[in-house]
Amino acid sequence: MTYSKNHAFSSELQEIATICKALSHPARIAILKHLSTCSSCISGDITKEIPLSRSTVSQHLQELKKANLIEGEIDGVKICYCLNSKIIKKHFGLLNKILIEISTENKFTKCC
Amino acid sequence: MTYSKNHAFSSELQEIATICKALSHPARIAILKHLSTCSSCISGDITKEIPLSRSTVSQHLQELKKANLIEGEIDGVKICYCLNSKIIKKHFGLLNKILIEISTENKFTKCC
DNA sequence: AAATTATGTCGTATGTTTGCGACATAATTT
DNA sequence: AAATTATGTCGCAAACATACGACATAATTT
Numbered sequence: 663m664t665y666s667k668n669h670a671f672s673s674e675l676q677e678i679a680t681i682c683k684a685l686s687h688p689a690r691i692a693i694l695k696h697l698s699t700c701s702s703c704i705s706g707d708i709t710k711e712i713p714l715s716r717s718t719v720s721q722h723l724q725e726l727k728k729a730n731l732i733e734g735e736i737d738g739v740k741i742c743y744c745l746n747s748k749i750i751k752k753h754f755g756l757l758n759k760i761l762i763e764i765s766t767e768n769k770f771t772k773c774c
Numbered sequence: 775m776t777y778s779k780n781h782a783f784s785s786e787l788q789e790i791a792t793i794c795k796a797l798s799h800p801a802r803i804a805i806l807k808h809l810s811t812c813s814s815c816i817s818g819d820i821t822k823e824i825p826l827s828r829s830t831v832s833q834h835l836q837e838l839k840k841a842n843l844i845e846g847e848i849d850g851v852k853i854c855y856c857l858n859s860k861i862i863k864k865h866f867g868l869l870n871k872i873l874i875e876i877s878t879e880n881k882f883t884k885c886c
Numbered sequence: 887a888a889a890t891t892a893t894g895t896c897g898t899a900t901g902t903t904t905g906c907g908a909c910a911t912a913a914t915t916t
Numbered sequence: 917a918a919a920t921t922a923t924g925t926c927g928c929a930a931a932c933a934t935a936c937g938a939c940a941t942a943a944t945t946t
Contacts, residue, residue, distance in 0.1 A: 665901055665934065670825040671800035675807075679800045686795040687904085688783035691872065695787075698876045706922065713782040718905050720924060725903095739913045739922045747877065754873045760803065761866045764810045765859065777904065777931055799934085818892065830935050832894060837933095851892045851943045 678760055681753045684729035689714055689722050694731065697745050705734070705741045790872055793865045796841035801826055801834050806843065809857050817846075817853045 668676055685691055689712050696711050697703050709719045723743065726732045730749045735742045780788055797803055801824050808823050809815050821831045835855065838844045842861045847854045 665899090667826060667935075668800055671804060675800035675803050678803055679798050682794040682803075683798040686791050686798045688780055688787035688791045689904095691787050691790055692783060694876045695872070698878065704922090705924095709923095714779060714904090715906055716923080717907075717925085721904080724924085741923065745876070750877045754877045758870065758873065760807070761870065764806045764857070765862045765866050766810065777929095779905075801934095816892090817894095821893095826934090827936055828893080829895085829937075833934080836894085848893095853893065 674756075677753075678757060680729065681757055684726060684731060687722065689719070690726055693719075693722060693726060694745065697732065697743060703743045704737075705743060708743065786868075789865075790869055792841065793869055796838060796843060799834065801831070802838055805831075805834060805838060806857065809844065809855060815855045816849075817855060820855065 668679070671679075685694075692712055693708055696708060700707070705720075705723065708723070709716050712719045712722075714722075723732070723734070727734060730746055731753070732743050733746050735744075780791070783791075797806075804824055805820055808820060812819070817832075817835065820835070821828050824831050824834075826834075835844070835846070839846060842858055843865070844855050845858050847856075
């Protein structure tokens, strides 16, 4: 079977879908939330916060990195993660725009 | 292997993740966007808007329904879909809250 | 009553995600 | 140089998502 017809949609829709996909797991939201409030963002500290195995958390971190939502900086043996504020603001703005667009009452009669 | 450890996270995180999952496919965002602007929301009309087969669109509609983002009302042979504005506003408010929380600059020094 | 129309559901193929343990690597300490 | 520490990556298994055609059903038209 041919698969994933994402290319059939506008790049804006694809982009929003990608952002939402990155946010579609509680562990990843928990990581972002944690990073937004803590001073230290050493990988090991994040792992302690998340009720999953170290390798699974590492995987989620890589996904957030791939989505450009976080950055990692090597510091000796440790790796220090933090939010990519600039990209996050840009992405969240786009997401917010469409959320408002969708949740604004339309002018036509509703059927239900 | 045991699977899906969602239960290990707070219900708030789970709820946000669920909303994002519903929005994580371009076809579903396109459907919501379409419903927010059109006067008619007959299932067949939606299907014409989306570049996927009828049965696949139907599947996406069921998922949006399961996530409570849309409602369907039978009208003879046809089915009329519309946004569940109330739930959408509630959910999007929750989502927006966390987006602001995450994207707000924190008060601590950043490591990268 | 047969044909048509609108829509949902099932079965199937395939791709993707989640989760873990085991192994690899590279910096630091002993 | 060996041990320890922090972290990433691989390989696997199970679950889930995507996509489609074929079939089922129920209302409407002929």
